[in-house]
Amino acid sequence: MAKALAEAEKALAADEIPIGAVVVFENQIIGRGYNQTERLRDVTAHAEMLAITAAANYLGNKYLADCTLYVTIEPCVMCAGASYWAQLKAVVFGAEEPKVGFRRHGALLHRRTQLRGGVQADACAKLMQQFFSMKRK
Amino acid sequence: MAKALAEAEKALAADEIPIGAVVVFENQIIGRGYNQTERLRDVTAHAEMLAITAAANYLGNKYLADCTLYVTIEPCVMCAGASYWAQLKAVVFGAEEPKVGFRRHGALLHRRTQLRGGVQADACAKLMQQFFSMKRK
Numbered sequence: 001m002a003k004a005l006a007e008a009e010k011a012l013a014a015d016e017i018p019i020g021a022v023v024v025f026e027n028q029i030i031g032r033g034y035n036q037t038e039r040l041r042d043v044t045a046h047a048e049m050l051a052i053t054a055a056a057n058y059l060g061n062k063y064l065a066d067c068t069l070y071v072t073i074e075p076c077v078m079c080a081g082a083s084y085w086a087q088l089k090a091v092v093f094g095a096e097e098p099k100v101g102f103r104r105h106g107a108l109l110h111r112r113t114q115l116r117g118g119v120q121a122d123a124c125a126k127l128m129q130q131f132f133s134m135k136r137k
Numbered sequence: 138m139a140k141a142l143a144e145a146e147k148a149l150a151a152d153e154i155p156i157g158a159v160v161v162f163e164n165q166i167i168g169r170g171y172n173q174t175e176r177l178r179d180v181t182a183h184a185e186m187l188a189i190t191a192a193a194n195y196l197g198n199k200y201l202a203d204c205t206l207y208v209t210i211e212p213c214v215m216c217a218g219a220s221y222w223a224q225l226k227a228v229v230f231g232a233e234e235p236k237v238g239f240r241r242h243g244a245l246l247h248r249r250t251q252l253r254g255g256v257q258a259d260a261c262a263k264l265m266q267q268f269f270s271m272k273r274k
Contacts, residue, residue, distance in 0.1 A: 037199055041193055041197060041199045042189075042190050042193050043193065043200075043222035043223045044219050044222075049181055052180065053179050053181055056180065057178070057179070062174055062178045076218055076222075077214060077218035077245050078214075078215050078216075078218025078222065079215075079218070080214065080215075080218070081213055081216070081217070081239075082180060082181050084214060085180035085215065105245060108214050
């Protein structure tokens with residue numbers, strides 16, 4: 001999660017909503033991404049999507065069944081859907097996202113994907129608070 | 138929908154699950170895509186995702202509030218999530234997808250997005266049947 005947080009810091013520095021993600025395979029990071037929806041003007045450029053695409057590219061396999069996605073904030077519906085297709089082994093997120101997080105829509109992940117939340121939640125949430133308090137000024 | 142079907146035909150020719158999509162703005166196609174998950178080895182390369190990204194790139198705006206997405210098959214959760222973020226004016230699909238279509242998970246689209254299904258459903262479904270019957274042989 002520390003590496004996902006480092007990605008989120010990159011988003012913050014780029015004036016993007018600070019969410020970062022990494023995909024880990026055999027204790028190695030094989031994909032990383034941070035939110036770039038503003039720079040790319042593309043709603044699909046969420047941290048998780050970029051990390052999943054990068055990891056699949058690295059493995060030469062669209063299925064990431066032995067991989068874990070770490071992401072600083074609870075994924076949205078789109079990213080949960082991508083995780084479903086990738087059949088990830090596990091999704092680990094930092095802070096909850098009650099408003100646009102996927103969990104309010106039920107079980108959207110693949111049945112074989114383990115889900116864990118609340119990992120370094122305070123540090124993950126703090127970056128978001130920092131961003132939005134800057135925006136309000 | 139005829140143009141989305143033409144995209145789906147391209148997927149069929151490329152030995153991909155034949156789903157096609159176009160995004161229309163002011164009666165003009167500004168984004169198109171067909172499923173390329175095999176060629177790109179990327180679960181995120183669904184027709185709708187590629188069409189949405191292309192349309193946003195064309196407009197220079199990640200929001201597609203005045204655009205309609207036409208897609209040959211009911212979108213999945215991921216693509217419904219992308220449509221939510223894009224705040225599409227309307228999503229029009231051809232054939233239903235009871236198994237992995239988003240509708241079984243409830244209202245995942247943006248509240249301002251109109252949804253219509255069953256447009257040229259037979260032609261859309263027929264391409265899928267053609268693909269899967271070839272695969273079984």
